[in-house]
Amino acid sequence: MDQYDVAIIGSGPGGYVAAIRCAQLGMKTAIIEKYSTLGGTCLNVGCIPSKAMLDSSHHYEDATKHFEEHGIEIPGEIKVNLEKMIARKQSVVDQTTKGIEFLMDKNKITVYEGIGSFKDATHINIKKNDGKTEEIEAKNIIIATGSKPSTLPFITLDKERVITSTEALKLKEIPKHMIVIGGGVIGLELGQVYKRLGAEVTVVEYMDRIIPGMDAALSKELTKVMKKQKVKFALSHKVKSVERKGDQVIIKADDKKGQEVVFEGDYCLVAVGRKPYTDGLNADAAGVKFDERGKVIVDEHLKTSADNIYAIGDVIKGAMLAHKAEEEGTLVAEILAGQKPHIDYNLIPGVVYTWPEVAAVGKTEEELKEAGVEYKAGQFPMRALGRARASMDIDGFVKILADKKTDEVLGVHMIGARCADLIAEAVTAMEFRASAEDISRMSHAHPTYAEAVKEAALAATDNRALHV
Ligand code: FAD
Ligand code: NAD
Numbered sequence: 001m002d003q004y005d006v007a008i009i010g011s012g013p014g015g016y017v018a019a020i021r022c023a024q025l026g027m028k029t030a031i032i033e034k035y036s037t038l039g040g041t042c043l044n045v046g047c048i049p050s051k052a053m054l055d056s057s058h059h060y061e062d063a064t065k066h067f068e069e070h071g072i073e074i075p076g077e078i079k080v081n082l083e084k085m086i087a088r089k090q091s092v093v094d095q096t097t098k099g100i101e102f103l104m105d106k107n108k109i110t111v112y113e114g115i116g117s118f119k120d121a122t123h124i125n126i127k128k129n130d131g132k133t134e135e136i137e138a139k140n141i142i143i144a145t146g147s148k149p150s151t152l153p154f155i156t157l158d159k160e161r162v163i164t165s166t167e168a169l170k171l172k173e174i175p176k177h178m179i180v181i182g183g184g185v186i187g188l189e190l191g192q193v194y195k196r197l198g199a200e201v202t203v204v205e206y207m208d209r210i211i212p213g214m215d216a217a218l219s220k221e222l223t224k225v226m227k228k229q230k231v232k233f234a235l236s237h238k239v240k241s242v243e244r245k246g247d248q249v250i251i252k253a254d255d256k257k258g259q260e261v262v263f264e265g266d267y268c269l270v271a272v273g274r275k276p277y278t279d280g281l282n283a284d285a286a287g288v289k290f291d292e293r294g295k296v297i298v299d300e301h302l303k304t305s306a307d308n309i310y311a312i313g314d315v316i317k318g319a320m321l322a323h324k325a326e327e328e329g330t331l332v333a334e335i336l337a338g339q340k341p342h343i344d345y346n347l348i349p350g351v352v353y354t355w356p357e358v359a360a361v362g363k364t365e366e367e368l369k370e371a372g373v374e375y376k377a378g379q380f381p382m383r384a385l386g387r388a389r390a391s392m393d394i395d396g397f398v399k400i401l402a403d404k405k406t407d408e409v410l411g412v413h414m415i416g417a418r419c420a421d422l423i424a425e426a427v428t429a430m431e432f433r434a435s436a437e438d439i440s441r442m443s444h445a446h447p448t449y450a451e452a453v454k455e456a457a458l459a460a461t462d463n464r465a466l467h468v
Contacts, residue, residue, distance in 0.1 A: 001135055001136060001137055002030070002110070002134075002136045002137070003028075003136070003137045003138070004027075004028050004029060004030045004110070004136060004137070004138040004139070005022070005027035005028045005029065005138070005139050005140065005336075006022045006027050006028075006029050006030075006138055006139065006140045006141070006142065006333075006336060007029075007030045007031075007032065007116075007124055007136060007138035007140075007141050007142075008022075008029070008030070008031045008032070008141070008142040008144055009032050009116040009124065009141065009142070009143055009144060009145055009281065010031075010032070010033065010040060010116075010143070010144035010145040010146055010313075010315075011031050011032075011033035011038040011039060011040055011100065011111075011144075012039065012040020012041055012042055012043075012144060012146045012313060012314075012322075012325060013039075013040060013042045013043075013313070013322040013323070013325045013326045013329070014040075014144040014146070014312040014313030014314070014325030014326065014328055014329045015031060015033075015040065015142070015144030015312075015313070015329065016031065016038060016039065016040075016100050016103070016104070016329075017325070017326040017329035017330060018142050018144060018312060018328075018329030018330070018332055018333050019031045019104065019107070019109045019329075020103060020107050020109070021329060021330045021333035021334065022333040022336065022337075023107035023108060023109050024107065024333075025333055025334070025336075025337040026337070027333075027336065027337070029107075029108075029109045029110070030109065030110040030111075030112060030136060030138065031104065031109055031110070031111055031112070032111075032112040032114065032115075032116035032124065032126055033111065033112070033113060034113075034114060034115045034116075034129075035113075036113060036129065037093075037094075037097040038097055038100040038101055038104065038111070039096060039097040039100050040144075040146050041146050041147065041314070042322040042325075043093060043096050043097050043100065044093060044097065045165065045166045045169060046165070046322070047322050048092060048093055048096050049089050049090075049092070049093050049169045050165070050169065050186075050189055050190065050193075050353070051353055052088065052089040052092045052093070053085070053086075053089055053169060053190070053193045054189060054192070054193055054353050054354075054355075056085045056088065056089070057085075057192070057193045057194075057196040057197050058196065058355055060078070060080055060196060060197065061196040063078050064078050066392065069392065070392075080174065080197050080198070082171070082172070082173065082174055082197070083172075086169075086170055086171075089169065090170075112126045112128070112134070112136070113128060113129055114126040114127050114128035114129055114133075114134075115127045115280050116281070117280055117281060117282045118141075118281065118282045118283050118284075118285045118286040118288075119135065119282075119285065120285055120286055121141075121286040121287060121306050121307075121308060121309060122137055122138060122139065122141075122308065123135055123136070123137050124136055124138065124141065139308060140308045140309070140310070140336055141286075141308065141309045141310070142309075142310045142311070142312060142329075142332055143278075143281070143283065143288070143296055143304070143309065143310070143311040143312070143315060144311070144312050144313050144315065144325070144329065145276075145277050145278055145281060145315050146276075146277050146313055146314045146315055146325075147274040147275060147276050147277050147314035147315065147320055148274060148275060148277045149164035149165060149166065149270070149271075149273075149274055149275075150272055150273045150274055150275040151164075151270050151272065152181075152239065152242075152270070152272060154240070154241055154242070155242045155270055156242075156244075157270060158244060161244055161247065161249050161266065161267050161268065162242055162244060162249055162267075162268045162270065163267060163268070163269055163270070164269070164270055164271070165186045165190060165269070165271060168190045168193075168194075168269050169190075171267070174194065174197045174198050174199055175194055175199040175265065175266050175267040176199060176200065176265070176266050177199065177200040177201075177202070177264070177265035177266055177267075178191065178194050178199045178200070178201050178202075178265055178266075178267045178268070178269055179202050179204060179249065179251050179263045179264075179265040179267070179268045179269070180201060180202065180203045180204065180268075180269045180271060181204050181239050181242070181251065181268065181269070181270050181271060181272055182203075182204075182205065182206075182270070182271035182272040182273070183203045183204075183205030183207075183209075183210035183211065183212075183233065183235070184210075184211060184212075184213075184271060184272075184273065185211070185352050186269075186271035187203055187205075187210075187269065187271035188203070188210060188211065188222070188226070188352060188354050189352065189353055189354055190269060190271070191203055191231060191269070192226070192229070192231070192354050192355070195229060195230065195231050196229075199267075200230075200232075200265075201231045201232065202231075202232040202233075202234060202263055202265070203231060203232070203233050203234070204234045204237045204239055204251065204253055204263060205233065205234070205235050205236075205237065206236070206237065206238055206239070207235070207236070208235050208236045208256075209223070209235060210222060210223055210226075210233065210235070211352060211358065213350075214350065214352075214358065214360055214364065214413070215360060215364040215365055215366070215399070215411070215413040216364070216365070216366060217365070217379075217397075217399060217413065218358050218360065218413050218414075218415050221395070221396060221397065221415045222352070222354065222356075222358055222415060225356060225395045225396075225415075226354070234253065234255070234261065234263070236255060236256040237253040237254065237255050237256075237261060238253055238254045239251060239252070239253045240252055240253060240254060242268055242270075247266055248264055248265070248266060249264070249265055249266065249267065249268040250262060250263070250264050251263040251264075251265075251268060274314065274320055275293070275294060276293070276294045276295045276296070276314060276315045276316075277314075277315065278290070278294065278296070278315065283296070283304075283309075286306050286309055287304075287305055287306040287309075288304045288305055288306050288309055288311070289304065289305040291317075295315065295316055295317055296311040296315050296316050297316075298310070298311050298316050298317070301331075301332075301335055302316065302328055302331060302332050302335075310332045310335075310336075312325055312328035312329050312331075312332055313325030313328060313329070316328075318345060318348075319345075319348055319350065321348065321350065323348065323349075324345075324348045327343050327348070328343065331343055344431070346361075346362060346363070346430075347361055347362065347427055347430050347431055348361075349361040349423045349424075349426075349427050351419070351420045351423065353420060355393075355417070356382075356393065356395045356396045356415050356416045356417055356419065357415070357416065357417065357418065357419040357420045358414070358415045358419060359413075359414050359415075359419040359420055359422065359423035360411070360412065360413045360414070360423070361411065361412050361423055361426050361427050361430060362401070362409070362410050362411035362412060362426075362430055363401065363410050363411040364411060364413065365377065365401060365411075367411075368401060368410060368411070373403070373410065374403070374404035374405065375401050375402060375403060375404055375410055376401070376402055376403075376404050376436075376460055377399060377400070377401050377402075377460060378399070378400045378402070378436060378456045378457060378458065378459030378460025378461065378463070378465070379397050379398070379399040379400075379456055379459060380397060380398050380452045380455035380456040380458075380459055380465055380467075380468065381396070381397045381452075381468065382394055382395060382396040382397060382398075382416040382417070382449065382452055383395075384452075384455070384467045384468050385447065385448075385449065385451055385452055385467070386446070386447040387446075387447035387448050387449055387451070388416070388417065388449065388452075390447065391417065393416065393417035395415070395416060396414065396415035396416030396417070396419070397414070397415060397416065397452070397456075398412070398413075398414040398416070398419075398422075398452040398453050398455070398456040399412070399413045399414065399456060400412050400426075400436055400439070400453075400456040400457050400459070400460040401413075401460070402435065402436040402460045402461075406435065407435035407436050407437055407460075407461065408433055408434070408435055409426070409429055409430050409434055409435065409436055409439065409457075409460075412426035412429075412430070412453075412456075414426075414452070414453075416449060416452065417449055418449050419449075422449055422450055422452075422453060425439075425450060425453055426453065435461075436457045436460035436461045437457070437461045438457075439453060439454060439457035440454055440457035440458040440460075440461050442454065451467075455467060455468070
């Protein structure tokens with residue numbers, strides 16, 4: 001029987017990063033993945049393919065709606081070739097997952113293809129895809145089995161017309177009318193993809209605003225911009241039934257007055273969150289315990305109820321984000337090597353890759369009010385930037401929240417072009433516990449979108465933004 005210092009079950013961004021870090025730290029490492037490609041949800045059916053589709057559809061929208069204004073004329077009709085678009089997306093996925101194979105090889109990590117299942121706390125049975133089984137032994141084990149889409153109890157996901165994000169990334173046709181249940185990250189990103197490609201898109205959301213976990217000002221601005229892009233929103237609507245009739249899908253919901261509203265489309269994307277995935281893992285046999293939502297219970301060192309077993313990523317509490325899973329993978333590897341690493345969960349940024357992009361780190365205004373923290377806010381509109389006008393991406397703003405007395409930055413919330421990248425400056429500043437004045441005194445290249453961060457910091461410092 002092969003023996004390892006550490007075995008990792010699941011090769012998503014949590015699992016494969018943990019494997020690399022363990023190998024870097026000198027541990028004999030194995031990784032077990034049930035699919036034939038590595039990289040988990042993120043690389044295969046999540047972050048990477050959705051961004052590939054967002055980028056392709058963005059190019060199409062620019063070509064059809066914005067090129068002319070820039071003085072670019074394309075004779076003839078501009079058309080979408082969906083099959084080709086999806087094939088390009090798949091080739092990006094293939095290159096990326098192959099890259100993980102290369103990294104496993106480079107770091108001398110043994111890869112097992114098959115379903116990992118605990119025999120006891122130090123032994124894993126692997127049911128291989130070729131029908132054979134193999135048992136391995138490991139001193140330490142990391143559960144990184146990730147998550148799967150959730151649904152609602154009354155929905156039958158037929159995966160043809162009532163679909164999850166996985167199917168939405170490989171449709172054979174552009175929907176005429178896509179009804180999206182859930183105005184969260186997936187609903188808005190993939191809703192925007194199909195809106196740009198020509199579908200009518202209606203987002204039905206249970207709460208009174210989209211991206212409900214983010215600062216309310218971001219929800220408001222994104223709603224405004226997406227409405228301009230002709231996405232329809234039905235907020236405060238509780239979906240109660242989803243029924244397929246031939247090629248149509250009929251969704252019934254109650255609005256906030258309790259009145260029934262009927263939505264009819266040819267596709268329904270169910271995007272109401274994700275749930276932890278532990279099917280077939282048999283973790284009970286190793287003494288691993290779960291909470292009432294099926295998440296693996298871990299302590300502050302990400303150790304489960306079993307002494308030598310850890311868990312990371314979507315399968316445990318916290319934000320379901322690839323970069324959070326990666327940080328946790330690194331943390332566990334370093335703990336196993338006897339180091340004392342730390343993650344500040346308050347500083348894990350959240351990003352929505354719509355256009356304009358939405359990004360945030362730290363506390364929202366609602367959270368600060370709730371906690372009774374005295375704060376000041378500085379906000380700067382993107383439209384006041386020369387760079388934004390040059391590229392005609394003028395929607396959005398940067399808002400910095402700082403402690404009223406100490407001026408320490410407590411939260412940064414932004415919406416606009418390239419905010420997914422701009423948020424890194426805010427994370428760096430907050431990691432070093434910068435004040436708003438610290439940011440405002442740093443030189444920001446001109447003309448850039450990053451100038452909005454400096455200007456918002458000036459506004460937060462003592463209301464002295466320069467360009468408004
Ligand atoms: P996963 O990536 O889910 O990987 C778990 C792996 O474990 C899977 O490959 C699974 O097959 C394997 N596995 C499970 N059980 C077993 C078993 N018993 N034996 C062997 N293997 C097993 N996050 C971001 O940060 N940015 C984004 O832009 C983003 N976009 C997304 C877009 C979409 C459409 C979706 C669905 C998700 C997106 N996410 C994004 C979320 C991100 O994909 C997840 O947070 C991330 O993949 C979690 O990583 P993980 O390692 O915990 O698990
Ligand atoms: P989400 O939690 O972001 O959004 C789900 C939305 O559905 C919420 O707004 C919720 O109020 C709504 N909802 C729940 N029940 C409903 C009902 N009965 N009727 C109508 N609306 C209802 O979940 P998601 O968009 O499915 O994404 C799943 C996970 O994947 C998220 O945790 C997210 O972190 C991750 N993800 C991240 C990114 C990114 O980082 N850019 C992109 C995609 C997915």
